[in-house]
Amino acid sequence: MKNRIPAIRERLHAHGADAVLLSFLPDIRWACGFTGSNGLLVVGSDEAHFLSDGRYAAQAHREVEDASVHIPEGSLLDYAAEQQLIGEGDTALFQADHVTVAKRESFGEKFPAVKWKPVSDFLVEAVAAKDSYEVERVRGAQAITEDVFDALCRFIEPGQTERAIAAEIVYQHLRRGAERMSFDPIVASGPNSSLPHARPTNRKLRRGDMVVIDMGGVVDGYASDMTRTVAIGRADDEARAHYDVVLDAQERSIAAAHAGMTGKELDAVARSVIENAGLGAYFSHSLGHGIGLQTHEWPRLSQRVEHTLPEGATVTIEPGVYVREQHGIRIEDIVVLRADGCENLTTAPKELVVL
Amino acid sequence: MKNRIPAIRERLHAHGADAVLLSFLPDIRWACGFTGSNGLLVVGSDEAHFLSDGRYAAQAHREVEDASVHIPEGSLLDYAAEQQLIGEGDTALFQADHVTVAKRESFGEKFPAVKWKPVSDFLVEAVAAKDSYEVERVRGAQAITEDVFDALCRFIEPGQTERAIAAEIVYQHLRRGAERMSFDPIVASGPNSSLPHARPTNRKLRRGDMVVIDMGGVVDGYASDMTRTVAIGRADDEARAHYDVVLDAQERSIAAAHAGMTGKELDAVARSVIENAGLGAYFSHSLGHGIGLQTHEWPRLSQRVEHTLPEGATVTIEPGVYVREQHGIRIEDIVVLRADGCENLTTAPKELVVL
Numbered sequence: 274m275k276n277r278i279p280a281i282r283e284r285l286h287a288h289g290a291d292a293v294l295l296s297f298l299p300d301i302r303w304a305c306g307f308t309g310s311n312g313l314l315v316v317g318s319d320e321a322h323f324l325s326d327g328r329y330a331a332q333a334h335r336e337v338e339d340a341s342v343h344i345p346e347g348s349l350l351d352y353a354a355e356q357q358l359i360g361e362g363d364t365a366l367f368q369a370d371h372v373t374v375a376k377r378e379s380f381g382e383k384f385p386a387v388k389w390k391p392v393s394d395f396l397v398e399a400v401a402a403k404d405s406y407e408v409e410r411v412r413g414a415q416a417i418t419e420d421v422f423d424a425l426c427r428f429i430e431p432g433q434t435e436r437a438i439a440a441e442i443v444y445q446h447l448r449r450g451a452e453r454m455s456f457d458p459i460v461a462s463g464p465n466s467s468l469p470h471a472r473p474t475n476r477k478l479r480r481g482d483m484v485v486i487d488m489g490g491v492v493d494g495y496a497s498d499m500t501r502t503v504a505i506g507r508a509d510d511e512a513r514a515h516y517d518v519v520l521d522a523q524e525r526s527i528a529a530a531h532a533g534m535t536g537k538e539l540d541a542v543a544r545s546v547i548e549n550a551g552l553g554a555y556f557s558h559s560l561g562h563g564i565g566l567q568t569h570e571w572p573r574l575s576q577r578v579e580h581t582l583p584e585g586a587t588v589t590i591e592p593g594v595y596v597r598e599q600h601g602i603r604i605e606d607i608v609v610l611r612a613d614g615c616e617n618l619t620t621a622p623k624e625l626v627v628l
Numbered sequence: 629m630k631n632r633i634p635a636i637r638e639r640l641h642a643h644g645a646d647a648v649l650l651s652f653l654p655d656i657r658w659a660c661g662f663t664g665s666n667g668l669l670v671v672g673s674d675e676a677h678f679l680s681d682g683r684y685a686a687q688a689h690r691e692v693e694d695a696s697v698h699i700p701e702g703s704l705l706d707y708a709a710e711q712q713l714i715g716e717g718d719t720a721l722f723q724a725d726h727v728t729v730a731k732r733e734s735f736g737e738k739f740p741a742v743k744w745k746p747v748s749d750f751l752v753e754a755v756a757a758k759d760s761y762e763v764e765r766v767r768g769a770q771a772i773t774e775d776v777f778d779a780l781c782r783f784i785e786p787g788q789t790e791r792a793i794a795a796e797i798v799y800q801h802l803r804r805g806a807e808r809m810s811f812d813p814i815v816a817s818g819p820n821s822s823l824p825h826a827r828p829t830n831r832k833l834r835r836g837d838m839v840v841i842d843m844g845g846v847v848d849g850y851a852s853d854m855t856r857t858v859a860i861g862r863a864d865d866e867a868r869a870h871y872d873v874v875l876d877a878q879e880r881s882i883a884a885a886h887a888g889m890t891g892k893e894l895d896a897v898a899r900s901v902i903e904n905a906g907l908g909a910y911f912s913h914s915l916g917h918g919i920g921l922q923t924h925e926w927p928r929l930s931q932r933v934e935h936t937l938p939e940g941a942t943v944t945i946e947p948g949v950y951v952r953e954q955h956g957i958r959i960e961d962i963v964v965l966r967a968d969g970c971e972n973l974t975t976a977p978k979e980l981v982v983l
Contacts, residue, residue, distance in 0.1 A: 310825075327912075328825055369729040374722075375748050377729050393730050440802035447795035452827070453812050470665075470683055472807070557682075 277304050278339045280399055281316045290390060291363035292317040294353075294380075297371040299566040300396050306336045308494060313349050314340060315358045322358045324349040354383040361386035369393050397571035401563050402585040407495065408609050411565065411587045412618045414451070414497035415607055418489055419621040421445040422501055429628045431480055431505055435460040435473035442488050451490030455498055455568040459487035466502070466601035469558055469593060480506030483516075483600040485593075489568065496568040498589050499619060500605035503626045515552065515594045516602050516625050522546035522592040523604045523623070526560060530590065530608055530615040536560075536578025543592040544576070552594050561589035564607060586610045587618065632659050633694045635754055636671045645745060646718035647672040649708075649735075652726040654921040655751050661691045663849060668704050669695060670713045677713045679704040709738040716741035724748050752926035756918050757940040762850065763964050766920060766942045767973045769806070769852035770962055773844055774976040776800040777856060784983045786835055786860055790815040790828035797843050806845030810853055810923040814842035821857070821956035824913055824948060835861030838871075838955040840948075844923065851923040853944050854974060855960035858981045870907065870949045871957050871980050877901035877947040878959045878978070881915060885945065885963055885970040891915075891933025898947040899931070907949050916944035919962060941965045942973065 281304060285293050295301050295314040304314055305321070309329040315322045321340035325333045330344045345352035359365045367380060369391030380389055403411070424445050429438060442458040461471035463482040471485075478484065482505040489498035502516065522543040529542045540560040547556045559575030564587055572582055574590070582588070591605030606619035636659060640648050650656050650669040659669055660676070664684040670677045676695035680688045685699045700707035714720045722735060724746030735744055758766070779800050784793060797813040816826035818837040826840075833839065837860040844853035857871065877898040884897045895915040902911045914930030919942055927937055929945070937943070946960030961974035 328823070367729075369733070372729050374724040374727050374729055374732050374746050378724070378746075391729050391733075436805070437803065440799055443802055444795055444799035447798055448792065450791070457808050468683070 276339070277399075278316055278321045281396070282318065284395060284399070285316065285318070285366065288366055288390070288392060289364065290366045292359045293366040293392075293395070294359065295368065295396075296376075297368050299570075300368070300400065302494060302566055303396065303400050305340045306338050307333055308336060309333070311349075313353065315353060316340075317359070317363075320358075322353070324353060350379060350383050359384060359387050362388075364388045364390055366390050366392045366395065368395055394571065398583055400565065401571055402583040403565060403587050403609065404585065407565060408585070408587060408618070410493050410495035411497065411607060411609075414455075414490060414492040414495050415499060415618050417446060417449045417451055417492060418497040418499045419619065420449060421488065421490075422486070422499065422621055425486065426503070426626060426628060429478065429484070429503065429505075431478050433478050434475045435462055435465070435478075436475055438478075438486070439473040442486070446488070446490035449490075451492055452494075453491050455489030455491055455496035459485060459500075461485045461601065462505070463600070464598045467595045467597050467599060469595055469601065469603070478505050481509065483508065483512050483602060485601050485603050487603065487605065494566055496564050496566070498564055498568060498605065498607060499621065500591055500603045501621065501623070501626070502602045502604060503628050505628055508625060508627060512600050512602070513625065515555075515596070515600070518547060518550040518552055519592055519594050519602045519604055520623055522556075523590055523606070526590050526592065527606065527608055527615060527617060530588075530610060532584035532586065532610040532612050533581050535581055536572050536574040537576055539574050539582070540576055540578070543590075547592060547594060555594040555596055556592060557595060558593065561591050561605075563588050582610055584610060584612055631694070632754075633671055633676045636751070637673065639750060639754070640671065640673070640721065643721055643745070643747060644719065645721045647714045648721040648747075648750065649714065650723065650751075651731075652723050654925075655723070655755065657849060657921055658751065658755050660695045661693050662688060663691060664688070666704075668708065670708060671695075672714070672718075675713075677708070679708060705734060705738050714739060714742050717743075719743045719745055721745050721747045721750065723750055749926065753938055755920065756926055757938040758920060758942050758964065759940065762920060763940070763942060763973070765848050765850035766852065766962060766964075769810075769845060769847040769850050770854060770973050772801060772804045772806055772847060773852040773854045774974065775804060776843065776845075777841070777854065777976055780841065781858070781981060781983060784833070784839070784858065784860075786833050788833050789830045790817055790820070790833075791830055793833075793841070794828040797841070801843070801845035804845075806847055807849075808846050810844030810846055810851035814840060814855075816840045816956065817860070818955070819953045822950045822952050822954060824950055824956065824958070833860050836864065838863065838867050838957060840956050840958050842958065842960065849921055851919055851921070853919055853923060853960065853962060854976065855946055855958045856976065856978070856981070857957045857959060858983050860983055863980060863982060867955050867957070868980065870910075870951070870955070873902060873905040873907055874947055874949050874957045874959050875978055877911075878945055878961070881945050881947065882961065882963055882970060882972055885943075885965060887939035887941065887965040887967050888936050890936055891927050891929040892931055894929050894937070895931055895933070898945075902947060902949060910949040910951055911947060912950060913948065916946050916960075918943050937965055939965060939967055
């Protein structure tokens with residue numbers, strides 16, 4: 274891990290604050306390495322303190338870097354107040370986009386002499402810019418998902434239900450070492466595939482179906498996310514034509530992607546390909562999203578994102594076309610953005626597979 | 629569904645408010661039946677309005693009862709403000725234990741003429757008191773988990789890893805119709821079983837291990853949760869003795885459980901059995917928790933819970949004993965509380981199984 278506490282201090286000083294209380298677990302993991310389910314991290318100008326409960330005593334001492342570890346008996350917040358881990362009169366930031374109003378009230382009660390200041394998106398830009406260790410974790414998770422897709426191509430046949438395939442996806446990920454799924458897999462066949470976020474049903478696959486398979490697993494804390502669309506038995510001409518448009522949009526976006534462009538500019542590359550094919554109305558979502566310790570994280574690649582994309586960001590590129598009651602097609606890879614282009618972390622083939 | 633909007637209105641009036649904005653999805657599902665992943669519910673004195681986005685148009689119209697359905701193009705909150713779904717000058721409650729500080733700020737900006745009032749635990753007592761439809765859903769989910777345990781008893785053998793067993797648990801739940809898992813399964817063997825919240829590792833099962841298996845799946849939105857502890861090949865005398873104490877504590881708690889007692893009183897039944905056996909220091913967590921649309925919901929059964937438990941509450945009863953580096957034992961059922969006792973929704977046998 275690369276000295277992340279100093280990076281947090283820089284942001285702290287940019288906000289004119291004396292300390293920050295981090296409570297969002299993925300940010301805490303990013304900052305100090307702790308992987309458990311309960312913790313707080315207080316970073317001040319000179320000190321950093323990590324707090325967790327007795328269940329995580331051994332784990333915290335093993336995992337946490339660059340912060341003193343505290344394992345109080347009772348409430349973490351009470352302890353932080355008693356020990357004055359945030360000094361009286363100090364200005365302290367808290368994560369307004371993660372802290373509930375009720376929790377915020379308790380900050381006020383427990384630390385009456387601290388000036389609390391809300392901050393949103395405090396670490397998103399730093400978290401987005403992955404270092405090589407993190408890129409390799411995402412690549413590793415994606416490799417498992419690609420293996421699963423390979424196995425699925427041998428497993429899928431007409432007559433199977435979407436749910437049976439989804440169960441197989443989960444099982445194959447876990448057997449290959451995924452800690453859990455990045456999200457519940459999407460297996461959407463025939464008309465169901467026209468819903469971008471369909472949930473698996475008991476519908477049986479039929480000849481002529483397009484099947485959207487969107488899946489990912491978490492390995493070493495990092496998420497994968499890949500979509501492939503396959504045809505059962507045959508694909509009709511329209512489905513094939515739409516597939517080619519989506520693939521073209523996806524490949525052109527990857528060819529165009531680089532750090533320093535905006536999310537809107539990259540989204541526009543895919544959108545214009547699909548619009549030029551007369552299918553603009555059928556591309557009903559944005560192009561992609563950041564991925565890492567969270568499956569969906571900053572930055573988004575959408576028509577509304579005006580900020581530039583940082584170097585090292587791992588993002589999905591996933592255009593789609595959805596024709597109500599007919600079929601849906603989506604193709605999704607993960608790439609890492611570089612100054613002069615991007616590297617695709619996904620190697621699974623993208624020509625239309627007919628099973 | 630039983631006229632839940634009127635029950636919400638009663639609470640509204642008890643708080644002296646004109647409207648409530650519900651944003652916590654399990655509560656929205658409970659109140660109006662919507663099962664999707666984005667929605668808001670505004671309940672006023674005379675009207676109720678449900679809002680979701682275009683992805684859920686058909687589903688919302690199909691599922692939502694007792695509220696008008698709105699599917700705006702843009703932000704749900706912007707639309708609610710434009711349409712004055714909360715009237716100017718009105719006092720409106722929001723869920724302080726679920727709304728972030730950043731979101732709360734946006735309420736103020738979008739509804740400048742509304743008086744916002746935070747409320748915590750707004751619906752927990754009503755949600756806890758399950759009707760017969762809900763009890764049957766929990767029973768159904770639990771039945772699937774019991775089937776999975778049956779299958780596991782044939783699957784488990786020395787040499788298998790905790791992770792392989794966890795993968796099997798997930799697969800068998802999904803194949804039996806679970807929508808997803810209630811939580812990542814715990815499979816903790818030998819010394820690992822002494823950690824109440826251990827995550828599955830690549831450790832292989834050995835003769836003499838105790839193995840704690842804690843698992844549950846979600847069916848029709850309702851969660852199951854069951855723990856059994858099995859022995860591999862044989863159990864040593866101490867493990868057997870501890871097993872008997874935990875089982876005795878669990879059965880006595882179930883025999884004593886009824887609506888109207890406090891969580892503390894019920895916890896004390898199990899705790900005193902374990903303390904009388906000289907093992908009090910090894911029972912390091914609380915006795916149980918409410919379960920339903922959420923895996924962990926109000927009420928908790930712990931030493932600190934002084935309020936009474938409502939009739940119809942479905943709660944877990946799960947005492948445990950954990951001897952560091954040696955073994956852990958936990959036995960967990962779900963019961964539904966009645967005025968004069970409780971009904972166990974779990975039928976899986978509890979004598980020690982040696983595999």
